[in-house]
Amino acid sequence: MFNKLTIEDIEVSGKRVLVRCDFNVPLDENGNITDENRIVGALPTIKYLVDKGAKVILCSHMGKPKGEPVPSLSLAPVAKSLSEKLGKEVIFAADDNVVGENAKKAVSEMKDGDVVLLENTRYRKEETKNEDSFSKELASLADVFVDDAFGTAHRAHCSNVGVTKYVKTCACGYLIKKEIDFLGNAVNNPVRPLVAILGGSKVSSKISVINNLLEKVDTLIIGGGMAYTFMAAKGLGVGNSLLEKDYINYAKEMMEKAQAKGVKLLIPVDTVAAKEFSNDAETKITENGIEDGWQGLDIGPKTTELFSDAVKDAKTVVWNGPMGVFEMPNFAKGTNAIAKVLADLDATTIIGGGDSVAAVNQAGLGDKMSHISTGGGASLEFLEGKDLPGIAAINDK
Numbered sequence: 001m002f003n004k005l006t007i008e009d010i011e012v013s014g015k016r017v018l019v020r021c022d023f024n025v026p027l028d029e030n031g032n033i034t035d036e037n038r039i040v041g042a043l044p045t046i047k048y049l050v051d052k053g054a055k056v057i058l059c060s061h062m063g064k065p066k067g068e069p070v071p072s073l074s075l076a077p078v079a080k081s082l083s084e085k086l087g088k089e090v091i092f093a094a095d096d097n098v099v100g101e102n103a104k105k106a107v108s109e110m111k112d113g114d115v116v117l118l119e120n121t122r123y124r125k126e127e128t129k130n131e132d133s134f135s136k137e138l139a140s141l142a143d144v145f146v147d148d149a150f151g152t153a154h155r156a157h158c159s160n161v162g163v164t165k166y167v168k169t170c171a172c173g174y175l176i177k178k179e180i181d182f183l184g185n186a187v188n189n190p191v192r193p194l195v196a197i198l199g200g201s202k203v204s205s206k207i208s209v210i211n212n213l214l215e216k217v218d219t220l221i222i223g224g225g226m227a228y229t230f231m232a233a234k235g236l237g238v239g240n241s242l243l244e245k246d247y248i249n250y251a252k253e254m255m256e257k258a259q260a261k262g263v264k265l266l267i268p269v270d271t272v273a274a275k276e277f278s279n280d281a282e283t284k285i286t287e288n289g290i291e292d293g294w295q296g297l298d299i300g301p302k303t304t305e306l307f308s309d310a311v312k313d314a315k316t317v318v319w320n321g322p323m324g325v326f327e328m329p330n331f332a333k334g335t336n337a338i339a340k341v342l343a344d345l346d347a348t349t350i351i352g353g354g355d356s357v358a359a360v361n362q363a364g365l366g367d368k369m370s371h372i373s374t375g376g377g378a379s380l381e382f383l384e385g386k387d388l389p390g391i392a393a394i395n396d397k
């Protein structure tokens with residue numbers, strides 16, 4: 001049950017509403033935005049507030065300016081893009097100290113329905129340390145605070161957590177609500193069978209995710225580079241594949257835990273092995289382990305079939321991490337096949353951010369999934385069962 005205040009629960013008309021967005025968009029060398037998805041994702045909340053006659057003050061970080069003004073990481077291009085998409089002027093407050101003379105003047109002159117965008121919050125060194133001084137300055141601009149930046153919800157910074165100490169009413173926007181609705185239901189109240197698919201490079205970065213998901217899922221599928229540590233734990237050879245020796249025992253424990261809990265845990269039964277880490281490398285399909293001199297770079301055809309079969313009756317699927325080195329076309333087949341299977345399922349399909357999102361989009365199947373998370377790190381921490389500070393800071397209903 002989602003029990004946090006949302007923008008629809010609070011009075012916003014005529015109020016100064018500070019909205020923490022995620023405008024951390026990629027720019028090319030000329031400062032042009034190369035992917036506007038995050039800006040588009042923020043529009044429903046902004047439009048709602050504008051329509052309600054709020055004075056909408058937007059803030060966000062972009063990149064890592066490390067606490068000082070870096071002109072190439074200015075949010076000016078975002079203001080331009082937003083103005084076009086909203087069909088109204090978004091006033092950009094170009095202050096190197098974010099809450100400076102320009103911001104104060106612009107906010108003081110706002111009429112109901114106006115929109116102001118502040119400069120990159122990470123121009124201030126206090127931001128990532130969640131220091132009170134900057135939190136208070138941000139709060140001084142607002143009557144109400146709305147957090148809609150799921151991508152930073154796993155961090156406690158001034159602009160998403162600190163500021164809530166100094167603003168009485170703190171609610172979430174549509175984007176955060178959607179993330180929590182999907183991820184929260186999938187993990188805590190799923191329509192079963194629930195299947196999780198984990199991949200990517202390392203077991204070590206997903207230890208807590210594996211451990212937590214084993215408490216929740218009916219089936220856990222492990223592919224990608226992390227599968228070789230599980231194969232080694234089964235006593236199979238892995239050749240020159242990615243292997244985290246220090247985690248072999250952990251992988252054994254997880255397989256035992258799965259068995260004790262009655263969770264089906266699947267790992268690859270065959271592998272596309274390559275002579276070297278290159279798209280043009282000589283390859284072969286291997287079963288029962290991988291010989292020395294070869295490295296696994298994708299799941300094999302039998303594994304693709306095994307994994308596809310395991311999800312076909314699922315009603316909820318959560319996927320985080322590619323099945324192979326999907327950046328190289330010759331090793332993207334397993335990942336693409338899984339993406340295709342999910343796209344055709346009659347189930348709630350949730351893609352957990354980061355590389356899996358890139359893989360699904362690369363396969364052109366983004367719009368076939370029920371939900372694509374906007375936060376890689378945040379969704380991973382959510383799947384670990386952690387409380388996200390950015391969500392915890394929002395007022396309960």
Ligand code: AMP
Binds near residue numbers: 200224298323327
């Ligand atoms: P992560 O950030 O942990 O989700 O890992 C994503 C990365 O894992 C991608 O860049 C993939 O290329 C990489 N990856 C997936 N499978 C393998 C593999 N078999 N060997 C090496 N890297 C892999």
